[in-house]
Amino acid sequence: MISVEEARERIAALLSPLEAEQVPLAEAGGRVLAAPVRAARTQPPFRTSIMDGYAMRSADARPGHTLPVVGEAAAGRAFDGSVPAGCAIRIFTGAPVPDPLDRVVIQEDVRRDGDRITLNNRIEAAAFIRPVGADFETGMELGAPRRLGPADIALIAAMGVATLPCIRQPRIALIATGDELVMPGAEVGPDQIVASNSFGLKAMLEASGARCRLLPIARDTVADLQAVLRLAEGSDLIVTIGGASVGDHDLVQTAAEGAGLSLDFYKIAMRPGKPLMAGRLGDATLIGLPGNPVSAMVCGQVFLRPMLDVLAGLGLQPMDTRTATLTRPMGPNGPRAHFMRATVERRADGLHATPAERQDSALLSVLSASNALLIRPPHDPARASGDPVEVMQL
Numbered sequence: 001m002i003s004v005e006e007a008r009e010r011i012a013a014l015l016s017p018l019e020a021e022q023v024p025l026a027e028a029g030g031r032v033l034a035a036p037v038r039a040a041r042t043q044p045p046f047r048t049s050i051m052d053g054y055a056m057r058s059a060d061a062r063p064g065h066t067l068p069v070v071g072e073a074a075a076g077r078a079f080d081g082s083v084p085a086g087c088a089i090r091i092f093t094g095a096p097v098p099d100p101l102d103r104v105v106i107q108e109d110v111r112r113d114g115d116r117i118t119l120n121n122r123i124e125a126a127a128f129i130r131p132v133g134a135d136f137e138t139g140m141e142l143g144a145p146r147r148l149g150p151a152d153i154a155l156i157a158a159m160g161v162a163t164l165p166c167i168r169q170p171r172i173a174l175i176a177t178g179d180e181l182v183m184p185g186a187e188v189g190p191d192q193i194v195a196s197n198s199f200g201l202k203a204m205l206e207a208s209g210a211r212c213r214l215l216p217i218a219r220d221t222v223a224d225l226q227a228v229l230r231l232a233e234g235s236d237l238i239v240t241i242g243g244a245s246v247g248d249h250d251l252v253q254t255a256a257e258g259a260g261l262s263l264d265f266y267k268i269a270m271r272p273g274k275p276l277m278a279g280r281l282g283d284a285t286l287i288g289l290p291g292n293p294v295s296a297m298v299c300g301q302v303f304l305r306p307m308l309d310v311l312a313g314l315g316l317q318p319m320d321t322r323t324a325t326l327t328r329p330m331g332p333n334g335p336r337a338h339f340m341r342a343t344v345e346r347r348a349d350g351l352h353a354t355p356a357e358r359q360d361s362a363l364l365s366v367l368s369a370s371n372a373l374l375i376r377p378p379h380d381p382a383r384a385s386g387d388p389v390e391v392m393q394l
């Protein structure tokens with residue numbers, strides 16, 4: 001059995017970054033920028049008043065001084081006359097400051113009487129003018145690859161760029177397998193249960209930018225599994241759920257190999273998640289997840305989500321773990337890394353982690369009530385309350 005980290009690396013090595021496509025800015029949030037974008041303009045493009053008040057020459061900004069007001073500049077409506085020495089114009093936040101004025105006195109520091117203002121005896125010392133290009137200059141580059149957050153999208157809009165090259169979204173086929181499964185809402189026989197994992201994984205992966213197709217549930221026969229695998233054609237990633245273990249009805253590997261799977265590995269030193277498999281099938285990477293609901297979701301978190309970064313050209317990122325203080329003792333761990341469902345809370349002295357009482361890999365209610373995985377390495381010795389542990393926020 002290989003380690004969790006080796007499995008992550010081997011799956012990443014089965015994937016290549018996807019190609020780019022042009023995306024309208026309004027749809028680019030969360031997407032990965034494929035090539036640098038350059039500012040088509042300078043921001044701000046003119047000297048800008050950053051306050052509501054009166055613009056003048058600094059030589060005229062003397063406490064107690066009186067000036068005539070000879071015009072007005074507002075955002076989107078510049079003052080286009082000339083301002084004689086000793087005069088001021090009314091100005092508002094966002095308006096261009098006309099040359100040669102170099103000082104804005106805020107209106108709180110002024111008394112106005114008709115067309116004249118008198119400056120207070122104490123006035124703010126700042127000029128309240130934002131220089132040209134204070135934010136960025138034409139040609140400034142936002143580098144790639146980069147996952148675009150909300151601030152990036154606002155910046156690119158300000159740059160004047162309306163469409164941009166992004167890596168296309170990965171296409172993922174999700175295949176639930178098992179004679180016992182029915183779709184949510186369908187009639188459930190006495191020996192059946194409702195398929196849940198494919199829905200949880202779809203929500204997880206789509207929240208991370210993938211496009212998922214839920215294929216029909218495959219029954220536990222090689223023929224049916226292969227028929228559904230054929231429906232997955234055109235996907236970048238095929239994810240099967242269940243049928244991965246050693247029972248007589250666990251046929252996913254046999255069916256996939258019959259369909260041309262080149263298996264890279266099977267079984268990892270992880271709990272839950274032991275029967276994980278990965279390989280290449282046609283143009284796609286196939287990942288076979290264990291069927292137990294929590295196993296599938298934990299494997300989704302540890303193996304599938306990071307692969308979206310790899311497909312986007314960002315490379316395999318390290319697992320995002322933090323150190324927390326354990327709130328109750330735990331016995332020694334066995335030979336597999338244990339990803340325990342846990343609750344992490346932030347207290348004044350840092351993070352505190354409490355593993356759930358029940359760690360059965362079928363209990364979705366426990367997973368749903370957890371907000372973190374507490375990660376124990378293989379053969380981790382017994383731990384006492386107060387010990388440091390590694391956690392991964394869900």
Ligand SMILES: Nc1nc2c(c(=O)[nH]1)N[C@H]1C(S)=C(S)[C@@H](COP(=O)(O)OP(=O)(O)OC[C@H]3O[C@@H](n4cnc5c(N)ncnc54)[C@H](O)[C@@H]3O)O[C@H]1N2
Nearest residue numbers: 176195196197198241242243244245250274290291292295
């Ligand atoms: N003799 C052994 N038995 C088992 C081993 C082993 O090493 N030796 N490994 C156990 C471990 S660990 C796991 S995990 C499971 C995984 O088995 P499979 O991947 O073959 O999963 P299934 O048998 O198909 O299903 C397991 C369980 O999960 C339910 N299931 C399956 N798919 C779904 C779905 N889409 N939605 C909801 N629930 C699902 C299924 O009904 C079963 O209850 O094997 C152990 N056995």
Ligand code: MOO
Nearest residue numbers: 272273274295361
């Ligand atoms: O590895 Mo299984 O996924 O322990 O339940």
